[in-house]
Amino acid sequence: MRAPRFLRGSYQQRPHSAGLTRRLQRIEPVMAKHKSATQVTVVTEERSAIQRWVDRNWGKALLLGGVVAAGIVINHYRNTQVKTARADEWNPLLEAEGDFAKTMAAAENEADPQVKGWGYALAAREGLIESNEDEAAEALGKLAAMPDHFLNSNAFPAPGGNGETLAKQAYSAIQKQIAWDKEHASAFTNPDPDPGSPVVVIKTAEGDIEVTLYERQAPKHVENFLKLVDEHFYDGILFHRTVKSPGLSIIQAGDPNTKESDTTQWGQGGPGYSIKAENNGLMNVEGVLSAAMPPNSSESSGSQFFITLGAAHHLDGRHTVFGKVTAGMDVARKIQDAPVRDPEAGQTDIPVNPVAIQTIERK
Numbered sequence: 001m002r003a004p005r006f007l008r009g010s011y012q013q014r015p016h017s018a019g020l021t022r023r024l025q026r027i028e029p030v031m032a033k034h035k036s037a038t039q040v041t042v043v044t045e046e047r048s049a050i051q052r053w054v055d056r057n058w059g060k061a062l063l064l065g066g067v068v069a070a071g072i073v074i075n076h077y078r079n080t081q082v083k084t085a086r087a088d089e090w091n092p093l094l095e096a097e098g099d100f101a102k103t104m105a106a107a108e109n110e111a112d113p114q115v116k117g118w119g120y121a122l123a124a125r126e127g128l129i130e131s132n133e134d135e136a137a138e139a140l141g142k143l144a145a146m147p148d149h150f151l152n153s154n155a156f157p158a159p160g161g162n163g164e165t166l167a168k169q170a171y172s173a174i175q176k177q178i179a180w181d182k183e184h185a186s187a188f189t190n191p192d193p194d195p196g197s198p199v200v201v202i203k204t205a206e207g208d209i210e211v212t213l214y215e216r217q218a219p220k221h222v223e224n225f226l227k228l229v230d231e232h233f234y235d236g237i238l239f240h241r242t243v244k245s246p247g248l249s250i251i252q253a254g255d256p257n258t259k260e261s262d263t264t265q266w267g268q269g270g271p272g273y274s275i276k277a278e279n280n281g282l283m284n285v286e287g288v289l290s291a292a293m294p295p296n297s298s299e300s301s302g303s304q305f306f307i308t309l310g311a312a313h314h315l316d317g318r319h320t321v322f323g324k325v326t327a328g329m330d331v332a333r334k335i336q337d338a339p340v341r342d343p344e345a346g347q348t349d350i351p352v353n354p355v356a357i358q359t360i361e362r363k
Contacts, residue, residue: 093119098244098337100126100135107139117149117167124170129246129310133178140171188311190282193324198222199363200229202328204239204355206335209307209328210363211289217280218322221291221300224275225322228303229360233271238354240266241306242336249310251335252292253357254303263350267304274299282321284312289323307332 092109096102103126107119120143127135144167146152151167164172193212202209213222228234238258239251257269275291277300284290285308292304300320307325309332325332338351 090115093122097122098126100132100139104139107142113146114149117143117146117151120146121151121167124174129244129249133174133181137171137174137178140167140174143167144171188283188285188313190285190288190321190324198226199326200226200323200360201363202234202360203358204331204335205358206355207328207331209331210326211323212326213289213323214280214282214321217282218278218320220275220278221320221322224302225305226362228271229362232359233303234357234360237357238266239335239351239357240354241349242338242340242351243349244309244336247314248312249286249336250306250308250312251332252304252306254292254301254305256303258354266350268294270304271302273302275302276300277318278320278322279317280320284308284315284319284321286310287325287329288321289325290315291320291322293319309333309336 092106093103093115096106100123103119103123107116107123110116110119120139123139124136124143127133127137127139143149143151146167149167152165193214194216197215198213200211200213202211213225215222233256234254236259237253237256239253240255240258241250241252243250243252252267255267255269256271257265257267274294274297277291277293277298282288288308290306290308291300292306293300309329335355338353338355340348341350341352
């Protein structure tokens with residue numbers, strides 16, 4: 001770095017002149033100024049207006065925070081109570097699911113008109129699941145008589161709906177179906193078994209189920225079934241499967257594996273042989289005795305059978321119908337209505353306490 005002009009050269013070789021002295025006196029304050037930069041200076045800043053307010057009003061602020069928090073808690077509690085009350089209104093309907101009479105009773109006892117109307121809609125569904133169109137019509141008629149219900153106050157486009165509300169569309173449709181069924185009463189029914197056909201009685205703890213067999217239409221199935229009956233093959237065997245859905249409504253039995261506790265083997269057993277299916281034109285309508293069929297097989301099980309509690313026409317031409325229930329359908333429904341096991345365990349159609357066949361005997 002180049003030295004200041006007044007320091008250039010060797011000032012030690014020169015005498016201290018008065019001018020140099022004065023110049024050095026002017027340098028000292030500058031150096032003193034640079035030295036002072038290393039000193040620490042503490043600056044006291046003025047507190048903000050918010051801080052001064054908090055200092056004076058911290059108690060009020062704390063109280064205000066408590067009030068706000070209490071308001072949030074109370075509001076959450078009230079919302080929870082409202083949700084709980086709404087859930088309580090629906091609980092009777094949910095508990096009655098699967099039973100038309102119970103669902104109708106729960107709807108009748110409901111105070112909230114909107115929930116009552118939905119209850120009638122659910123009851124109509126139960127009636128259709130049970131293939132009872134008259135019950136469904138009764139429930140839909142009550143719903144249609146509630147003009148302020150959502151399903152009656154909103155019209156939605158539908159084929160042939162003519163701008164009617166959903167409730168009225170459903171009620172009109174079920175009435176037309178009932179009229180068509182009466183006009184074509186024989187379209188989806190089986191003929192009665194021939195006079196003198198064999199009759200058997202399935203005895204259970206819930207009561208007896210009487211079945212008349214279609215000996216002429218399904219001779220091989222009837223012959224085999226009566227052979228097993230005479231051998232007491234079915235004694236102690238469980239109704240191991242109960243299904244109740246819009247597409248399938250049955251109770252199934254005939255597997256000797258159900259005498260053991262290993263449920264993973266239930267439904268896989270039999271007498272050790274199968275029977276060629278007999279395509280006899282009989283339909284799987286409500287109240288028939290039909291042959292079960294192993295998975296991926298075209299032949300009937302040698303012993304397993306099911307009783308239909310609703311039409312299952314998708315089984316027609318595959319599962320051989322070989323009997324008609326002539327008494328005891330109420331007993332069959334009791335067996336079907338028994339609680340089933342844990343759905344999460346994949347046992348949605350296995351009863352908690354399966355009903356056993358005490359014996360089957362000829363009448």
